[in-house]
Amino acid sequence: MAIPLSYNLRNLTVRRTTTLMTALGIALTVSVLLAVLALVSGLQNAFQTTGHPLNVLVTRKGSNAELNSNFQRTQYQDLKFKPGIARDSKGEPMASLEMVTVIVLEQAGSDEQSNITVRGMTPVGLTLRDGLQLESGRWFAPGRREAVVGSSLTKRFGQAQIGRKMRFGRAEWDIVGVMKQGNSATNSEIWADLNQLSADYDRVDVLSSALVRATDAAGVQALINDLKADQRLNVDALTEKSYYEQQTVSALPVQFLGMFVAAVMAVGSCFAAMNTMYASVARRAREVGTLRVLGFSKGSILLSFFLESILLSVLGGVIGILLVLPLNNITTGIGSFVTFSEIAFNFRITPMIMIAGVSFAVIMGAIGGILPAGSAARKEILTALREG
Amino acid sequence: MRYFPLMFRNAVRNRRRSVLTVCSVAASLCLLGVLMAIYHAFFLSSPTAEQELRLVTRNRISLANPMPVSYKQKIQQVPGVREVIIYQWFGGVYKDPKNIFARFATEPERFLTIYPEYKVPQEQKTAWQRERTACLIGEEIARKYNLKLGDRMTLVGDIFPVTLEFTVRAIFDYKPANEAMFFHIDYLFESLNKRRSDFAGTFVILADAPGNVPRIAQQIDDQFRNSTIQTRTESERAFQLSFVSFLGNVKMFLLIVCAAVTFTILLVTANTMAMSVRERIREVGILKTLGYSSRISLAIVLGEAALLSLAGGLLGWALAAGMTWVIRQGPGFFAELKTLVITGPVAVVLLVVAVLIGVISSFIPALSASRTNILDSLRYNG
Numbered sequence: 001m002a003i004p005l006s007y008n009l010r011n012l013t014v015r016r017t018t019t020l021m022t023a024l025g026i027a028l029t030v031s032v033l034l035a036v037l038a039l040v041s042g043l044q045n046a047f048q049t050t051g052h053p054l055n056v057l058v059t060r061k062g063s064n065a066e067l068n069s070n071f072q073r074t075q076y077q078d079l080k081f082k083p084g085i086a087r088d089s090k091g092e093p094m095a096s097l098e099m100v101t102v103i104v105l106e107q108a109g110s111d112e113q114s115n116i117t118v119r120g121m122t123p124v125g126l127t128l129r130d131g132l133q134l135e136s137g138r139w140f141a142p143g144r145r146e147a148v149v150g151s152s153l154t155k156r157f158g159q160a161q162i163g164r165k166m167r168f169g170r171a172e173w174d175i176v177g178v179m180k181q182g183n184s185a186t187n188s189e190i191w192a193d194l195n196q197l198s199a200d201y202d203r204v205d206v207l208s209s210a211l212v213r214a215t216d217a218a219g220v221q222a223l224i225n226d227l228k229a230d231q232r233l234n235v236d237a238l239t240e241k242s243y244y245e246q247q248t249v250s251a252l253p254v255q256f257l258g259m260f261v262a263a264v265m266a267v268g269s270c271f272a273a274m275n276t277m278y279a280s281v282a283r284r285a286r287e288v289g290t291l292r293v294l295g296f297s298k299g300s301i302l303l304s305f306f307l308e309s310i311l312l313s314v315l316g317g318v319i320g321i322l323l324v325l326p327l328n329n330i331t332t333g334i335g336s337f338v339t340f341s342e343i344a345f346n347f348r349i350t351p352m353i354m355i356a357g358v359s360f361a362v363i364m365g366a367i368g369g370i371l372p373a374g375s376a377a378r379k380e381i382l383t384a385l386r387e388g
Numbered sequence: 389m390r391y392f393p394l395m396f397r398n399a400v401r402n403r404r405r406s407v408l409t410v411c412s413v414a415a416s417l418c419l420l421g422v423l424m425a426i427y428h429a430f431f432l433s434s435p436t437a438e439q440e441l442r443l444v445t446r447n448r449i450s451l452a453n454p455m456p457v458s459y460k461q462k463i464q465q466v467p468g469v470r471e472v473i474i475y476q477w478f479g480g481v482y483k484d485p486k487n488i489f490a491r492f493a494t495e496p497e498r499f500l501t502i503y504p505e506y507k508v509p510q511e512q513k514t515a516w517q518r519e520r521t522a523c524l525i526g527e528e529i530a531r532k533y534n535l536k537l538g539d540r541m542t543l544v545g546d547i548f549p550v551t552l553e554f555t556v557r558a559i560f561d562y563k564p565a566n567e568a569m570f571f572h573i574d575y576l577f578e579s580l581n582k583r584r585s586d587f588a589g590t591f592v593i594l595a596d597a598p599g600n601v602p603r604i605a606q607q608i609d610d611q612f613r614n615s616t617i618q619t620r621t622e623s624e625r626a627f628q629l630s631f632v633s634f635l636g637n638v639k640m641f642l643l644i645v646c647a648a649v650t651f652t653i654l655l656v657t658a659n660t661m662a663m664s665v666r667e668r669i670r671e672v673g674i675l676k677t678l679g680y681s682s683r684i685s686l687a688i689v690l691g692e693a694a695l696l697s698l699a700g701g702l703l704g705w706a707l708a709a710g711m712t713w714v715i716r717q718g719p720g721f722f723a724e725l726k727t728l729v730i731t732g733p734v735a736v737v738l739l740v741v742a743v744l745i746g747v748i749s750s751f752i753p754a755l756s757a758s759r760t761n762i763l764d765s766l767r768y769n770g
Contacts, residue, residue, distance in 0.1 A: 021659040068547040102450040264419040271412030272656040335634035
């Protein structure tokens, strides 16, 4: 027969200070882990929601990123009329020639700087981005030094505001609008007119990439294979989605450091939980003896102390989640080594992450609790009654 | 000091608890040590004498945008500049994209003057400088890919649409940078078509004295202020740190985690100390009966806590030293991580934190124990 859980709950409340201190130690460990997981999840969300499943990104063969692709205008002319590329309502192919470069912006309120992607676009490029919205202002006009900034940039950079100017290329550019596309990487970019931008950078013929829309889901892979196999074009092609998904590796260094910290802290917390539970067992030796006299088996004593340790760690896990919740939706930025620029994203504390936090705490509690629970169960009835 | 044996005996009396406490403190302090060492290496350590003399100039817009080679002559004319070389990141793939090491195109004639810490035997040095397709590789690359002098290496470009063939002519040994390869920029220029052969990713500059570095940086940037392509010149150290900030706000991250870890150890030790002091109340009463003052009985309990946490600190230090060894074996993106050690100041801070935490955590329970009057404490059964 099992010892009622309320016995353990009462025990934990009687020794409030000890319980709280141990739980807090576990909580801090959990919160470090959760902060890292929330960061990675936010970044993954930003990259995974970028890109339309039917869009295919075309770059020069051998380059692994838009930034070093040097895609030629002549290549685009040949590419545009390939079969398998969707047409818009006017019958024009949905293929967008784009140029990508990187500029440095000063962060608002600090002297830190960030690399930001600037993309030269034509109107067809806008139609290829589903869910793209203009939050305020208007789109850039062709042939003018006008730019539209992603919504995440307005929060992080003082210069990225409508009505202000930014200096890159040959002169200053007016910011005329703010755009947003879900949580995607677009929100961390600056867009401007392709011809004006490429003229400013002396790159009228050598641009970066082309984005094309396949006619249907079945045609995506066929289009990719067709483009890659074309000797004359000499290009690489992959879906826009996978291009962004592979960039989630950018979070690896921070992820690694965070996991390492959480793991070492967890070792410390296990020892601490073990200590608390041993003390608890020692102090309740007489109680253990009494329980045994009342007829509770060794197994149920073991289970009871073990459960108490788990309860303690669940409390720690919950406190840890509470500690880390204020981070939710805070915007931060991380550099991607593919685009060589920063992507802004929000910390995301999802239910999955909370479950992970509590499970992590429970593992600590289980490791910390099993030995003390065992020692409680092994106590001889008579000596236990005589102790304390 | 007279009471040391007593403190020691007390500390080891409940062996299991002491061991658990020491282990838990050690785990946290080990972490604190490693994090402090990383923080110290990146943000606090002073640059080496060679580093202090070097500056890096790059395109103001970003590292991804090149500068014209002609800038070199203009930089050379700034007073205080001893040498300037082109230093171009090549990228590319060696056999497999998973083989990661840095590859740079540069000017071998002056490269080793600017980087005197890269130790290369004289005859290898001249062999590297003389041959257009020669390359200089770090000792670790040679070991990892089993390369000897005279072996061939092929790099397939990604940023640059070329495939380059090299012969290993020199191997250098400089621990922080052993995973790098250097070759002739002229070879790269010639392999590319004419239109693209006028660019420099960065210029590395050797100044005549550390004191002149800020002025030189200012003067170089001023010189190009009104050009189409503006520059940004900074000390080599500041340039390297800009890569760290690329990973996110590492500084903030380290500080927050250090704080969380310290607070956790404080909790853990406070908890254990409270437990052991509670058991000790009756003994404190006995000590007082024997004529010891409250202050001495307080000191004995505090000393016991300090001993335990100091033991945790020492163990943590040893673990942290082991951990930095592991980090040193890892991939070398940052020279700071390739040479990470627990330096003297970090070790001192670690032990001081250990002792302080022991004393602080036990102060309140010990104080209340020493204040309990003799009769109550003798009656106490905890």
